Amino acid sequence: MNANQPTPVAHVPAGRVVARTTPLDLPDAATDPGTLLDLLPAESPLSWVRRGDGIVAWGELARVEVGGDGQFAHAEQAWTRLLRTMTVHDDVRAPGTGPVAFGSFSFDPASPAGGTLVVPRVVVGRRGPLAWVTTLAEEDDDAPQPTLAELLRVGAAPVTSPGPVTYTDGSLTPEAWLDVVADAVARIRDGAVDKVVLARDVRARTARPVDPRHLLARLAERFAGCWTFSVDGLVGATPELLVRSEKGLVISRVLAGTVRRTGDDDADLARAAHLSHSSKDLEEHEYAVSSVAQALSPFCTSTNVPETPFVLHLPNVLHLATDVTGVLAPPGASSLALADALAPTAAVCGTPTAVARDLIREIEHLDRARYAGAVGWLGADGDGEWGIGLRSAELDPEDPHELRLFAGCGIVAASVPDDELAETEAKLEPMRYALDG
Ligand SMILES: C=C(O[C@@H]1C=C(C(=O)O)C=C[C@H]1O)C(=O)O
Known part of the structure; x- marks a missing residue:
């Protein structure tokens, strides 16, 4: 939708809706971590899965499209209005049961990509030994809850691979992007900004139409510690959790x-040790931690901000990582309101935020769309999980052979453009891997 359009566009049922959650006898995640993703249909699959747990969904009961500065607030208002039309029967009562909305929001509120909430018709979830199915239907629809056998038939169509992939430059050539990074380093050294995150895109054209399930299965298998997501054409596996809010804990x-x-x-262990002592990386990290700690603290009665980061090992890269936690002050902001307050963090924008965002608008030459924005889900009680939409690609809604892959990195005074380009290549690897095979 148009980012300047302040009011959300909502496609919602005219009458009342019944949301019904019942237990489901799914195979254990330990024996079959792929089960949730295996249920998905090829058409518009919704997913938020990590290590076999999470939620997958399909069908569209309602859709809300938002844009501009109030994109999160408008989405939340629409969700609250929709909930008032619902009668909820929840026999399981766990995070992710009852009605849920999946969402994804643009990094820059001014992007024409805007944000979307999709309220699915069927959700299947798993959390450890617990599994459930939620259906959302118009009140006069008296179809019984689907059985496991019926659910398994939804995703029965064979998953197709995209075949050979051709990659071409995105909005800038790698050489032009190096100049942008050099420009940013010069401005940082001049004192215009402390840190700015610069991203680039790469176009992919596939021989066969992309079946998002192929991407999801490969991402979940190789990047099991990441959150494998698919929302409204944005697909990826992010290692970065913007916020999880669950029963008052964030x-x-x-x-x-x-x-x-x-x-x-052995070489990776040496690199991990080097990373945890690298002043350039520690500086980048510190900016990101303080931006999150500052944004969370007004919502919390207490927060815990570890003094030193740990090293997160992913198959392609090592990251400095810090888990910031907090106790929500009553009555408790919703996870979407928290995502609104937190995004964009200095991990994907820079420090100070507003100056970094202006600099990105000026020199990056890229519409990030929903890459690096919030992606995740929201429940009826406001709890939910929102990741930062990294290690991701946007599928072209007009052409099932086309995708845009994105990656970026934090630039500080000590950054070297060639190293940053290499870092973006490492961060593009998950989506390139997903398209293989
Ligand atoms: C911007 C990306 O990653 C972010 C930037 C990082 C960095 O600069 O070191 C690390 C993790 C993410 O917060 C990306 O993956 O595209």
Whole structure:
């Protein structure tokens, strides 16, 4: 939708809706971590899955499209209005049961991409030994809850691979992007800004139409510790949790400071040790942690901000990581309101935020759309999980052979453009891997 359009566009049912959650006898995540994703249909799958747990969904009961500065607030208002039309029967009562909305929001509120909430018709979730199905239907629809056998038939159509992929430059050539990074370093050294995160895109064209389930399955299998998401054409596996809010406790996993892995365990351990002492990476990380801690603290009675980061090992890269936690002050802001307050963090924008965002608008030459924005889900009680939409690609709604892959990195005074370009290549690897096979 048009980012300047302040009022949300909502496609919602005219009458009352019944949301019904019942237990489901799914195979254990330990024996079959792929089960949730295996249920998905090829058409517009919704997913938020990590290590076999999470929620997947399909069908569209309602859709809300927002844009501009109030994108989160408008989405939340629409969700609250929709909930008033619902009768909820929840026999399971766990995070993710009852009605949920999946959402994804643009990094820059001025982006024409805007944000979307999708309220699915069927949700299947799992959390450890607990599994459930939620259906959302118009009140006069008296179809019984689907059985496991019926659910398994939804995703029965074979997953197709995209075949050979051709990659071409995105909005800038790699050489032009190096100049942008050099420009940013010069401005940082001049004192215009402390840190700015610069991103680039790469276009991919596939021989066969993209089946998002192919991407999701490969991402979930290789990047099991990340959140594998699919919302409204944005697909990826993010290691970075903007915020999870659950029963009054909030957590944000902050990542900033990165080194590529070598594939050799001993060499990687040496790199991890180097990363945790690198003043350039620690500086980048500190900006990101303080931006999250500052944004969370007005909502919390207490927060815990560890003094030193740990090193998060992913298959492609190592990151400096800090889990910031807090106790929500009553009555408790919703997870979407928290995402609104937190986004964009300095991990994907810079410090100070407003100056960094203006600099990105001026020199990056990229519409990030929903890359690096918030992506996740929201429940009826406001709890939910929102990741930062990294290690991701946007599927072209007009052409199922086309995608845009994105990656970026934090630039500080000590950054070297060639190293930053190499870092973006390392961060593009998950989506390139997803498209393979
Ligand atoms: C911007 C990205 O990653 C972010 C930037 C990082 C960095 O600069 O070290 C690390 C993790 C993310 O917060 C990306 O993956 O595209």
